[in-house]
Amino acid sequence: MEKPFTLTVSLTTPQIDSSLENVKVGLAKYLNIQKRLNELTGKPLKDNTEFRKSFNGFYRIRQKPAVWYNAFYELLDESRSQSIDFSTILRSLHKATNRYEASFASKLVATLNPQMPVIDSIVLKNLNTKLPYQSDPNRFDSICSLHAEISRCYTQYLQSEQGRYLVSQFKKTYPAADITEVKMLDLVLWQAR
Template identity: 30%
Template sequence: MTLIEIKDALSRAQKGILQYTELMRLFAMVDVSDDAKFQRAYNAFYRVQRRQESWYRGYYSLMQSLKGKNSTFSDILDEIYRLTGRYEPSFASKLLATIDPSKPVWDRFVLENSGHKAPSYSHKEKFELAKKVYASLEKWYSEFVDSADGQNCIAEFDRTVVSDFCFTDVKKVDFILWQTRK
């Protein structure tokens, strides 16, 4: 990734970075299972839409119950399915990354830019495949953050983003990958 591509991605990410900062400040202060301001901010940032009320209730109750706990993508993916009847790898990762910002987000641009591919929603083993993809994504981030390209991304994020909020290295790279379009 070139410096120009990194700067371009960070320029496009500025609004999202501000939204994320506010979202995470709210997360630390409120009961997310019933705080409408947090839920609106989360829904706007992660583009959660067109879900039934029972989905939102289950999702945010799960998020609140997992605050401060060590959770895994696999457990969250399974629990969302149990609560909602839906296969939601993207939203499982977003919940996990909210309770543990050192975890990556499953997003089509992040997957593409990290060389990963989501399993088909119709695949009979999609849950197990998604868990393997996420584990591979975590490994990729771990290696990328330590690489020269990863360090360039992190350094440029630190130069560009003026904030008193503490971003993890994974989140810094995440914002850049999220806004890198091929």
């Protein structure tokens, strides 16, 4: 049986303000990735070393075997032309790599659908939770439930007074940044350490 999650974002006003100061570099990298993704519509990303280098650097994808990178970018290419969801990507990445790569699956999904949150060690720490253990017999379902709960948590937070403050301050600090509120929250959480 899946355990119920009750995640909450608990950023204080000073945490938001100080995190916003540190978002600039990551935001520029993210915007570059999204711009290149759009420019490369109809062209394979798996063979574009510039895109892969930018993506790998931003999302800290390191020290994977070549076969892993090829499988990941082939899946990203295949997913660009279809409606995707987290569970499908998690399962497809597992089939290609024999690992449940929750973080990388969420990064692929969030790249193609910026309304989706990223599962990341820093985000998980800020939400006071962890990925299910490797030994969890229902690991796939547990990871999918966690991703859904993070989405719910983000939606709830962004509707709160503190969430509206975060969005308002983000837009004031970076008025030219055309990104989703979910990505604003992701970027701030990545800096709230």
